[in-house]
Amino acid sequence: MKRYSTMVDSYDDKFGSGMYAANGYSLYLSQSTILRCIEEICKRQSVHMPITIADFGTADGRTSLNLLNNAITTIQEMSGAAKPVMIYHEDQATNDFNLLYRVIEGTEDEGQDRLKLSSSVFQAAIGRSMYEECLPNNSVDLAFSSIVVHNLSRRPCRIEGGTLSCDGNEKEKALIKEQSAKDWERFVYLRGKELSPGGYLVVLNCGVDKTGKNLHPISGGMPRLGKLLNTMLQDGLITQEEFLDANFDVDIYRTEEDHSRPFTHGGMAKQLGLELVSVRSFINTLQHPTFDIVDKDAAAKAEYAERVVAGIKPWFYHVIYNGLSEKRPHEERKQLTDLYFDRMRAFAYDNHAGGTEIPLVETVVRKRL
Numbered sequence: 351m352k353r354y355s356t357m358v359d360s361y362d363d364k365f366g367s368g369m370y371a372a373n374g375y376s377l378y379l380s381q382s383t384i385l386r387c388i389e390e391i392c393k394r395q396s397v398h399m400p401i402t403i404a405d406f407g408t409a410d411g412r413t414s415l416n417l418l419n420n421a422i423t424t425i426q427e428m429s430g431a432a433k434p435v436m437i438y439h440e441d442q443a444t445n446d447f448n449l450l451y452r453v454i455e456g457t458e459d460e461g462q463d464r465l466k467l468s469s470s471v472f473q474a475a476i477g478r479s480m481y482e483e484c485l486p487n488n489s490v491d492l493a494f495s496s497i498v499v500h501n502l503s504r505r506p507c508r509i510e511g512g513t514l515s516c517d518g519n520e521k522e523k524a525l526i527k528e529q530s531a532k533d534w535e536r537f538v539y540l541r542g543k544e545l546s547p548g549g550y551l552v553v554l555n556c557g558v559d560k561t562g563k564n565l566h567p568i569s570g571g572m573p574r575l576g577k578l579l580n581t582m583l584q585d586g587l588i589t590q591e592e593f594l595d596a597n598f599d600v601d602i603y604r605t606e607e608d609h610s611r612p613f614t615h616g617g618m619a620k621q622l623g624l625e626l627v628s629v630r631s632f633i634n635t636l637q638h639p640t641f642d643i644v645d646k647d648a649a650a651k652a653e654y655a656e657r658v659v660a661g662i663k664p665w666f667y668h669v670i671y672n673g674l675s676e677k678r679p680h681e682e683r684k685q686l687t688d689l690y691f692d693r694m695r696a697f698a699y700d701n702h703a704g705g706t707e708i709p710l711v712e713t714v715v716r717k718r719l
């Protein structure tokens with residue numbers, strides 16, 4: 351079985367591979383959990399029944415490709431090569447599904463495997479929000495999702511002091527927490543309805559670990575992202591409205607307890623026959639040659655700064671770009687967004703913050719037989 355290192359690769363401007371690098375293959379820290387669920391499903395199913403797998407928030411499919419191939423191998427070893435397998439790749443309708451298909455076909459990246467489709471293994475894509483019904487009730491054996499469900503379904507308020515909830519005042523923080531709890535509960539409810547009896551849901555979210563550690567991708571942590579944008583406001587490059595509109599609509603501060611809540615409060619989970627198998631938090635420590643060098647020379651500083659930007663840009667570019675007024679031409683919005691990341695690069699060049707750690711929370715749910 352292919353092993354994954356958490357070494358982050360070099361920056362690539364394409365959304366997909368940038369994302370791949372930024373996440374440091376976090377999904378693979380849940381691979382053994384997911385394959386164990388597959389084994390349990392194979393043990394109880396007759397050889398002819400299809401196994402249905404759904405990847406929610408698949409993006410370009412690069413991250414999950416090898417995991418899906420390992421799942422297909424496990425199924426075929428346990429249930430025979432003729433066992434039907436149906437794989438769904440889900441993401442928002444705005445996702446680049448053409449890129450997804452090039453990744454599935456193995457034509458996008460040199461040396462990359464293709465998805466092992468065959469006369470018994472099928473695939474389809476779903477362009478619909480994860481906060482809507484995506485598949486028929488009782489039809490999915492294994493649903494999984496990595497680094498996706500921290501995205502909120504809507505913006506409950508604007509964060510006046512920065513770009514995300516860590517910059518908010520108490521009232522703004524409370525509104526985001528309320529939205530976050532509703533969204534997580536809704537996601538569990540929708541996926542719970544879709545699960546077949548005996549099926550599993552495995553979700554890996556950015557979150558907070560037991561010690562309270564949260565994502566820290568740059569010196570100064572997440573508040574640095576809003577502070578850097580504020581320098582552009584102070585310099586008269588963007589307007590106050592644009593600064594206020596550039597919000598990152600996520601909750602990356604959910605704890606293990608927050609993830610458990612749909613199972614400990616209210617009757618939804620019980621009604622659907624869902625049981626919480628486990629919730630665990632852990633850290634994905636990204637590695638890069640320059641992370642450990644404290645006294646860097648100019649070349650190491652430049653490489654380090656590039657790596658910091660590569661780790662943030664894939665998931666933050668749209669926040670800055672979309673915050674800018676639609677009255678500005680596309681080119682101007684692009685230039686201003688690039689300028690923001692130039693400032694981030696310059697800041698990272700001057701300020702060492704060691705390596706990036708991604709605190710994650712893995713939640714495993716099973717639907718009773």
Ligand SMILES: C[S@@+](CC[C@H](N)C(=O)[O-])C[C@H]1O[C@@H](n2cnc3c(N)ncnc32)[C@H](O)[C@@H]1O
Nearest residue numbers: 373407408409413441442479480496497498501
């Ligand atoms: C950080 S990427 C994760 C990609 C991949 N799962 C991984 O582990 O690398 C987040 C993905 O979530 C998707 N996403 C955000 N909001 C969504 C929604 N409401 N419904 C479905 N997908 C969503 C984005 O389009 C993006 O592809």
